[in-house]
Amino acid sequence: MPSRRTTSRLAAVAVLGAAGAIAPLSSSQAAEPSAPTSAQPQTVQRLQAAGLASTIKLDNCSGSLVRYPTSTDTDKAMLLTNGHCYEGGFLSAGEVLVNKASSRSGQLLDDAGSSIGTVQATKVLYATMIGNDVALYELTDTYADIASSTGAKALTISDSKPADQSAISIPSSYWGKTYSCSINGFVGELREGDWTWHDSIRYAFPNPDCETIHGTSGSPIVDNTSLEVVGINNTGNDDGQQCTVNNPCEVNEDGTTTATQGQNYGQQTYWFTTCLTDNAIDLSKDGCLLTKPATATKPHGPKKPH
Structure with a gap:
């Protein structure tokens, strides 16, 4: 059994840097690129299965380069990680961030876990620790830009709930x-x-x-x-x-x-895919499962790191 860090899983995230934090992993996908048309940009080709390819190493957590099923190669690329990995520290129990400016960066990895480039965020599209624990960032480059410079293709966020026992x-x-x-x-x-x-x-x-x-x-x-x-x-x-x-x-x-x-x-x-309008998060959309700022519960304040 791998030893656990003594640093708190959540508290570690508030202390940015390699001294702590937790982070899940990522895999890949397979799909066919759609032919470009004048009205429809070419759909981003899904990544084939491969170890650490298209994951993003942050200073306090793990992350990954992701796309929606409907994303196109001209869309700005996105970085997915936990809400508790937000660079500003823990989000309170009623806090939802939407389109908040960010200059966060991370190292994009290849299948072997080696860095193939730095990705830079311009804003937090959505982040919360209530109802879900997610943070989705918009990056400076498009999927096509990243594929051209590094060869990396984004992981696709599924539009359906996973199956039990899968x-x-x-x-x-x-x-x-x-x-x-x-x-x-x-x-x-x-x-x-x-x-x-x-x-x-x-x-x-x-x-x-x-x-x-x-x-x-x-x-x-x-x-x-x-x-x-x-x-x-x-x-x-x-x-x-x-x-x-x-x-x-x-x-x-x-x-x-x-x-x-x-x-x-x-x-x-x-949940992200239940809230999309034209590949953008629309929290007012019928059936949207993401926590909305207006309906979030009153915050009690985050735990402080030890």
Whole structure:
């Protein structure tokens, strides 16, 4: 079993740099490029399956280069990581960021985990730690620009919920390692400290190949069959405690809680595709699952790092 960092999973993220944090991994995809037309830009070609290719190493977490199923090569590329990996520190339990300026950068990796270039963000398109734990950034370059300069092609965010018991991979750019897992159901309410997440992905446990550690936060969860991103790795229970930071608990319908030491979790990402209008996030769209700023719960304030 890989040793866990002593730094708090969530608290580590507030201390930017290699001293802590967690990050999930990413995989790849396969698809056919569509022929360009005068009215429709060429659809970005999906990446073939490959280890750490198109993951992005951040200073405190893992991340990945991603696209929507409908993204085109002329669209600005995007970086996906956890909300708790936001460079400004933890988001409070009621905070939602939309189109916030950012100058964050990261190292784009190849299949072997070597850097093939630096990517630069211009803004946070969306970030939250309530309901979900995600941060999606817009980069300076288009998918075509990145493919031309590095050969890298983005991972595709699936537009549907992953299937229970499906095999998944979690490539961590932070550690340069890919974890092999399977899904063991979904948690209606997962609570950790001041934060609550919904319909979370539970990993099969015990599984020595899926013991994600601090530093794997933000890694993409890739379905081994579709090779699409179905989620994002974000937390696990370190000490067997219930509902404390680094010790998430499952909240049952009757309000009782359960916690299993060593159990790890991720959050779903198809939610993004329920909120798209012309490849842009539209929180007012009917059926949009992402937490809206107006409906977010009143913040209680984030836990402070030790």
